[in-house]
Amino acid sequence: MEYSNQGKSALQGPTKKFPSTTVIQYFQLGLTNGRIEPNNLAVVDGEKQLTFQQLDDISTKIANVISEAVRDTSNHNPDGDCVIGVCIEPSDRLIAILFGILKAGAAYVPFDISFPKNRIGKMVSDCRPLLVICDGKRNILAKFDSVTNLTKVLRTDELYKKMETIESNEANDGNKGENETAIVMYTSGSSGEPKGVRLSHKATLNRLEWQWDKFPFAPSEKCVFKTALTFGDAIAEIFGPLLQGFPVIVFDKTVASQPPLLMQKLHAYDITRVVVVPSMLKAIFQTIEIVGKDEGRKLLSSVRLWVCSGEALSYNLLKEFFENFPENFTLCNFYGSTELTADVTFVSFTTLQDVELKVLEKKHVEQGQTGEVFVAGCNLAKGYVGISDSDKFLDNPFDKASGVILFLDFAKLFRTGDFGSLALLPNGEPAIMYAGRMDSQIKVRAQRVDLSEIELAISGLESVSKVKVLCHHPGESDQTIIAYIVINPSHATVDKLTQEINEILREHERPVIRFLDEIPLLPVNGKTDRQRLLNLFAAEQETREEFDDWSSLAISEEELPIAKSLFNIISAVTLTSFHTIAENLDDSFFNIGGSSLNAVVVIVKLRDIGYFISIPDFTSAQTIREILSRISPKEIEPGTENQENKEYSVSPLTEKDKNDAVHIISYSFARKGDLEAYVNVPYKDFAYMIKSIWQSIVEKQLSFIVRSAINGEPVGVGLNFDIFDEPVQWKSKSFGKSMKLQFAPKMAYKMGSKIAYNSLKLGVVESQQKSMLPQGKGKLLHTFMLGVSENVDDSEKVLLIELMEEQNLLIAKENKFEGVFTTNSNPLTQQIGRDLHGYETLNEYQVNKYVAPDGAKPFELAPDSFKIICCWKNLITAL
Structure with missing residues (x-):
């Protein structure tokens, strides 16, 4: 590492030469030069397995089916990218389809099966995929009903049937170059609107090649694909091992979201490296406490490399890791975002190859001063879909001081939205020290308050097992700081904890406290489900301030009492606010937090208060409004209950x-x-x-x-x-x-x-x-x-x-x-x-x-x- 010659507040990684190639060209080169053994195992999905040769053959056929399916389709992508959507649960087929899309010369854009219909609609309208390949489940297909005029939809079973008729076994990636788009990955961004991030083959391979060099695979390593495809970590989980000839084991979402199951599966498959968010790592350590350190360590003994990403890794969690794994284990702290191909720094913010970080506040700040972190280099995305003048991707004036761009790859800066300062590590190497998110900074009575600092202070109390601090309606008149806390029963009472918090925080920093049995996590990536917590608080406020905009919902006077009861039950069961239910009245119950289990809970609770709807009527309803129309007073015999099932x-x-x-x-x-x-x-x-x-x-x-x-x-x-x-x-x-x-x-x-x-x-x-x-x-x-x-x-x-x-x-x-x-x-x-x-x-x-x-x-x-x-x-x- 060395300081950039542009100022004391810049950090630059080493520059390395990597072949100008695409992901697929690199994969196929590996099959011919011995880097990848064709007959070795590539993908394991339960009982289903693929060798590298089978993965290559199947993905070639998939590429040919895709090419044929879009041959006469006009491309309306605003950037001219050929984009293919995928909405498929983790499986061997999903991986083969991703390789097939890249072989067809297209970029893939993932849609998670949990995405609501309106989010999928916005994404499709934004990036205009030529084709979407999705699972054949009814609820998944229904999410694309409103966009069939914008894109074609192909079920996976249809795709595999079409493969049987494909004669040609030849496919390439359309002679695409390294600067072409390989992946379009959507992130909500600070505005809440999804933005499509265009990742090139070069950015993808630069990120992977750095990891191969810094953390090379040992013989017989096994890796796991468990992160939702819509998150950047999935790129390294899938392509990192496969492009080097090492197998990937597919874990489904149930396993990925439950620490005990995850530990069992890691042990069963002898997984050697894993990516987790810090909150999941914390949950794993709590599970170890339950089963005992000896048993817990045994279950995780095969995992030698742990990568933390997606959230801040606290000192206490770092300490706990080495208490559980004192030697022969490696813990990495990766930092980055989707716009940076997931990661640009590792450990204590030392930099990846071909990446430069700058700390700026209008200009370069001096060492030790806090400013906003900017990033330049090969890991940068090409930009956002359809946005040419984003305030996130800026020209890099610091490389133009002499009128000459020093590095072509460093011509752009990405504005991370994080605060940081340059400091020296104990070994003398420079590193940028994280100082919080810009969007975690709020003003209370004209004083700056950092939510992450409040969270850190509360997490240090012995009484607290877990905590998440959020702000309800920041900047508005009803702005409220909330601390959701899982209490440590062996050390705390509610009164004692409240007193301890009041002692460590200033008056304007003290949050409203809410106690939970567990902090909810997102099933797609294991991060804290912030929106669910905020919805929980919003729903609580609505019980005080009655939802009064019923007239805007086009609900008849006769149905209004039923609607109010239905809203109340759905809100309580799914932790969704009345406003959210109202906004999604013409969307499916299963798209606003509904599941097979809580659907039955809603039906039962309706019966308890005198309203009746049968399970077939409830589950076949396409919208919440349709559910409302099918509810009858209990004493009225519903017409559909005893009819013969025609499905x-x-x-x-x-x-x-x-x-x-x-x-x-x-x-x-x-x-x-x-x-x-x-x-x-x-x-x-x-x-x-x-x-x-x-x-x-x-x-x-x-x-x-x-x-x-x-x-x-x-x-x-x-x-x-x-x-x-x-x-x-x-x-x-x-x-x-x-x-x-x-x-x-x-x-x-x-x-x-x-x-x-x-x-x-x-x-x-x-x-x-x-x-x-x-x-x-x-x-x-x-x-x-x-x-x-x-x-x-x-x-x-x-x-x-x-x-x-x-x-x-x-x-x-x-x-x-x-x-x-x-x-x-x-x-x-x-x-x-x-x-x-x-x-x-x-x-x-x-x-x-x-x-x-x-x-x-x-x-x-x-x-x-x-x-x-x-x-x-x-x-x-x-x-």
């Missing part, structure tokens, strides 16, 4: 359904099961178990398959038995011997290479004895397993589970069973069974308290709220 067909399982049924059940439990996610029981073990008892399943004629009435595709499977006439045993592939069926994967865990199954049979027996359930064959139907297809979205999942629960009751009644018994670990089916069908709870089991016969605690990492419920429905009294 699905239900039929008993037969031999021809075997492959579909085995896949749906195995996928549902191995990849999506709430409980099974903690223990890594593989897909193949579930498949083997179902196949072992398949003949009995078909013969009993108590199980069924649900198919789409439109295309015949399988969407759900229900497996049932007479609880006193179940198959005695099945042959376990893991043990190589027979096991009792009751040891099915309801309570599964892995110990070394041994897979053991236990369904808490003792609990079932106790339930039977305590509750005097009907005894004997033909008395009690056991709903053994329910599964839905991976292509089913949240709204359809609610509808399907309700339909299958109704089918279970119908089967029980037709076969003259006296009751239905189930052991359930899924919160959605628990809710539907208990609140909508009147199942009686017999026993509840807190999963993390379970002790196996050999003394092991396989679910120790599960949260306290994770329960298994044994319950039953009495069909005799229900008649």
Whole structure:
């Protein structure tokens, strides 16, 4: 490192020569020069795997399909970029499609499946993609309904079918150069409006090449792709390992957002490096405290390189890291933004190659003085989509002092919005010390207040486990500083904590305090969900200031009382303000924080106050306004409740359904099961178990398959038995011997290479004895397993589970069973069974308290709220 000759407040990284190439050209060069071994594993997505040769072949076919699909499409991108959108959940297919897009000579723009419809509409209108490739789930496709006049939409299953007809195996990236756009990544920016950042191949490779040089891969390394594609860290997670010939393991969002699951998966796959936001790292350390340091360190022993990015890394967290991992582990603190290809500095703000940082306040400031941080160099984006004169990307006058631009790549500056000052590290090297965000600075009674300083002060209290400080309506008359705090119960009471905060903060700095059980995190990247917290406070204020703009919503006088009740319930359940609900009245409930689980909660709460809507009516409604129109007073019999379902067909399982049924059940439990996610029981073990008892399943004629009435595709499977006439045993592939069926994967865990199954049979027996359930064959139907297809979205999942629960009751009644018994670990089916069908709870089991016969605690990492419920429905009294 050396100081820039332009002034004492500039920091410049080393300059290195890197080949002028594109991402795809660099990848294909690796396949020919030995850097990448074609037959080595490239992508692992559960049971699905791709070698590098397969990735190359498949992505070539994808490129050809894309090229054909857009051949006659006019390009309306404002910058002339050829852009292809992707809205796909993390998977092996997603990675292959990204490579295919780049091979087609286009740039990819990611749309997260959680984005609301209006945000997607703005992005499409802004960048005008030639094509959007998305998952075939109904709720995802619906988000593009309003923009089909602006872009084509291609489902992933359609794309893969078209690949089968492709003859040519040749594709290139259109002879694109290194300065062409490779990625368009949207960020909300300080204004809240999404801005598309245009990242070139050169910027992308410069960022990656620096990391390869500074942190080279060791033999046998394994990396993980877990960050949402819409965030810059995903670029390094995907392309960093793959362009060097190392495998990427795909983790789904559930794993990425839950520290216990993440730790389990990192251990199961021997992941060697990982990127986390500091709040997730903190949550991991709290999990270690729960399970004990020895067990926690064991689970994370394979991860040698930790990268923190996206939030400020505090000294206390840094100290805690080295207390847990005192030696042979590396922790990096990366700094950057989307406009800087995610990262431009590492460790204590030392600089990446071909990057220069400047601290300015109208001009260069002196060493030690605080100013705004500006960045120049190869990592800079080309600019924003359709914006040629952004105040963020400025000409670099400091390289033109002599009338000559010193470096072509340094002709532009990016304004970061961060404050910093230049200082010397203990080793004598210069570094820029972070001094906070410009947008975290507010004025209170004409005095500057830094929210990050308040947060740091409160986080240092022993009474505080976690804290996030935000400002409600900064600069407005009702401006309020709020501190959301998770209290440390072993050190605090509420009164004591309030007193401690008053002692360390000046009067104008003291926040309004709100206590939470947990700080909410964004599922896409693990950062604090700031908007949800602000919405929570806004909703609280609205209870004091009644929402009074009902006349603007075009709601009839007859519907108004129902609307007010519906708004109140949705607000309470989703933590969404009345204003937000009103603004999105013509958007889907599932786009404003709705999910399969809280949809049922809304339905139940409406019933509790005398309003009725069926699950099919609720989940099929395209908008909240449509939900409102379908709600009826409870005493009025709704017309749709008992109508025959026209979307699905239900039929008993037969031999021809075997492959579909085995896949749906195995996928549902191995990849999506709430409980099974903690223990890594593989897909193949579930498949083997179902196949072992398949003949009995078909013969009993108590199980069924649900198919789409439109295309015949399988969407759900229900497996049932007479609880006193179940198959005695099945042959376990893991043990190589027979096991009792009751040891099915309801309570599964892995110990070394041994897979053991236990369904808490003792609990079932106790339930039977305590509750005097009907005894004997033909008395009690056991709903053994329910599964839905991976292509089913949240709204359809609610509808399907309700339909299958109704089918279970119908089967029980037709076969003259006296009751239905189930052991359930899924919160959605628990809710539907208990609140909508009147199942009686017999026993509840807190999963993390379970002790196996050999003394092991396989679910120790599960949260306290994770329960298994044994319950039953009495069909005799229900008649």
